[in-house]
Amino acid sequence: MALLLFRNQNSAGVREEATDLVGEPMSMADAAPPGGVEQQRSGAAEEPTASIRKFQKELSAGTVSLVLLALLERTAEPLYGYQIAKELEAASNGGLPLKQGTLYPVLRSLEGGGLLLSRVEPSVAGPPRRYYSITETGRQVLVAWRDVWTLTRDFVDAVLEGHLG
Numbered sequence: 001m002a003l004l005l006f007r008n009q010n011s012a013g014v015r016e017e018a019t020d021l022v023g024e025p026m027s028m029a030d031a032a033p034p035g036g037v038e039q040q041r042s043g044a045a046e047e048p049t050a051s052i053r054k055f056q057k058e059l060s061a062g063t064v065s066l067v068l069l070a071l072l073e074r075t076a077e078p079l080y081g082y083q084i085a086k087e088l089e090a091a092s093n094g095g096l097p098l099k100q101g102t103l104y105p106v107l108r109s110l111e112g113g114g115l116l117l118s119r120v121e122p123s124v125a126g127p128p129r130r131y132y133s134i135t136e137t138g139r140q141v142l143v144a145w146r147d148v149w150t151l152t153r154d155f156v157d158a159v160l161e162g163h164l165g
Contacts, residue, residue, distance in 0.1 A: 060098045064106050066149055069115060069134060069142040078119070078131035081107065107132055115141055 071087055072079065079087065084107075085100040110116040115138035120128045134142070158164065 057098075060102075063149075064098060064102070065110060066142075066145050068103070068106060068110060069138055069145065072116065072132060072134040073139060073142055075133075078117075078133040080129040080131050082129075084132070110138070114138070 067088065068084065071084065071091075075087075081100070081104055085103055088098075088103075107116065107118070111118050111132070115135060116132050117135055118130045118132050120130050123129050
């Protein structure tokens with residue numbers, strides 16, 4: 001989620017405020033890049049601030065369904081939750097931007113929407129496992145979502161690179 005920073009003139013003088021795109025107020029500390037603007041420009045790596053963690057969470061929430069469908073489309077066999085998490089972790093070079101526990105509600109939601117099927121099988125070691133596979137409807141939706149993703153990614157890249165108009 002992008003931040004909108006603005007200055008608000010009040011009787012005590014100028015006061016900086018920050019809101020996200022839906023108008024939710026944020027503290028200036030949360031809105032600032034890690035290490036402040038000057039350190040961010042210098043490229044110094046810092047621990048993510050609350051605003052960056054919030055942005056990562058919101059960005060992940062908008063892409064997890066797409067990523068899960070794409071992953072399950074490419075697999076020859078159905079996968080269970082832990083296998084899915086490990087595949088995503090490997091694809092992200094160990095920097096999985098979402099927690100494994102967040103996958104399960106999304107998997108259930110995709111199944112509820114008819115985009116995935118699941119079956120439970122007993123496990124030799126541990127509790128039974130729920131295996132997920134993509135449905136034909138899920139494949140069709142994935143084609144449309146890929147198109148939307150490509151348009152969105154191209155738009156964001158163009159704006160970030162200054163190629164407007």
